[in-house]
Amino acid sequence: MQLTFDADVEEFRAEFVAFLDQHLPPESETGERSQSCSDVPEWARRWQRFQFDNGWLLPGNPPEYGGRNATVIQQYVHQEELSRRRIYHSYNPQGVGIVAASILSFGTEEQKQRWAVPILRAELTASVGMSEPGAGSDLASLRTRAVSDGDDFVVNGQKVWTSGAHDADVLMTLVRTDPDAPKHKGISVVLIPTESEGLVRRPFATVCEKDDLDFNEVFFTDVRVPKENLLGPLNGGWKVVNGALGHERTMMWMQFADRLHNLSRDFRPVSALDRDKYATLLMDTQALHLLGSAAVAGAARGEVDLASIAVLKVLGSEAERDATEQALSCGGVEALNHPSTTSAFAPYDLDYLSAGWFERYMRSFAGTIAGGTNEIQRNIIATVGLGLPR
Known part of the structure; x- marks a missing residue:
């Protein structure tokens, strides 16, 4: 070692x-x-x-x-x-970390120059259209359709929880191109400019974001997309999806470790019970660092360990959620105060006594969903890591 x-x-x-x-x-x-x-x-x-x-x-x-x-x-x-x-x-983390990375992995040279390089150079912004009202954790159940029509696809359907779509120049969008194929086999990925006729974006508020909006509903009504915007093979989009989610998950544990470290700096244990909860936070933080370091070392040796990445995602997100809940509980009434302004690097720079714990707690649930829900991650751990039957 x-x-x-x-x-x-x-x-x-x-x-x-x-x-x-x-x-x-x-x-x-x-x-x-x-x-x-x-x-x-x-x-x-x-x-x-x-x-x-x-x-x-x-x-x-x-x-x-x-x-x-x-x-x-x-x-x-x-x-x-x-x-x-x-x-x-x-x-534009979705654009740089997911969209551009996916284009570099699966796109043509023309697509790399037209889309990936401008996104990386901040000349374009991009977002990912994955989830739908009836296809969240079970993403392969998506129903947004893309029908071939000459040199174009005609897209109809809806996406939701699309982060940053209202400011994006292009959406990397999952569509169903073969409705008769098994659900994982009939999916494709297309790059859709957001100024396309028939594309409507509707940002909406969340409990933590009432003014500065990020989530969106996106509606497609007879949106024409040139077939040259197909990313990866026709009906082979599930491989692109897994690659995209892999880009998102690979270093996600470091974000959780950083947040846990910041939480430990702001946590103010008073009673013996509080100190016990604080000790759990410190141990979770250390465990995440050690397991993450081992996963990075494995990746450096060329090993691909999907189960370990899933473990890190589950451990990190749930440790953050539990720690913020305990801090909120320990803070009592004062912890419920909601800040009217936040720092440039919010929400994790907020001082404990000036509140912010409520926002931290509410935001922590997003970590258990983004990058693949923890329920799905447990399936990966069970089947890939432990060899259990589906």
């Missing part, structure tokens, strides 16, 4: 730290950020583009796609430094 990094990795870290020290935007700019991940201010576009041009946006990518061919371990320390400073390397 090696608990330290090799010299080349630490050299990589030092180079990135020096880059951040010299070029990180001042807080006077970052404070302009709204709660919506998709509401991208101009300074954030400049910051993302600057990272792309210097190979620090997604360092595992080749240079022409905003990286420097970094190893898995180097990518890990890159994420570690961003987390340590609470820095967002992009304010």
Whole structure:
């Protein structure tokens, strides 16, 4: 067991730290950020583009796609430094982390240049149209249809919970192209410009976001999409979907670990029971770091361990949910105060006594859903990890 990094990795870290020290935007700019991940201010576009041009946006990518061919371990320390400073390397996380990554994995060269590079350079924003009113956890039950008509697909249907759709330039959309095939076999993925005629986006509020909206309903009524916008093979979209969700889940545990660390700094145990809950938070945080480090080491050896990623996702999201619930309980009435303003890096910079625990608690449930619900993750753990029958 090696608990330290090799010299080349630490050299990589030092180079990135020096880059951040010299070029990180001042807080006077970052404070302009709204709660919506998709509401991208101009300074954030400049910051993302600057990272792309210097190979620090997604360092595992080749240079022409905003990286420097970094190893898995180097990518890990890159994420570690961003987390340590609470820095967002992009304010269009779905576009950079899922859409552009999926296009680079499954797209044609023309699609990479037309869509992926502009998304990575913050010239376009993108969102993912997956969930539907009747197809959430069971995503393969989706009913949005794309019917072939000459050189186009004609799309009809509805999506919901589509983060950032109201500000996106393009939606990576899951559609059913063969209604007679088994449900996992008849799905395709198409890139749909949001200005397409017949496409309507309706943002809606949540309990935590009443003013700065992020979630959307998206309606498609006879939307014509050129067939050149098909991403991956026709009726082979389920592989693209799994790749997209894989991009989302791979380092998700680091976000949970960072949030748990911040929670531990703000938690104020008073009674013996509070201290017991605080100890559980610290142990969960340490366990997540150790299991995550082991998973990263396995990935560096070329191992693909879907079950371990699922374990990390379940452990991290539920530890955060439980910790915020305990903190809310320990804080009593004061913890219910809801902040009227938040910091640039909300919600996890909020001071305990000025409240914020209610928002943290309500937001924590999103972690058990995003990237594949924890119920589905338990199925993966059972069938892939433990070899149990379906």
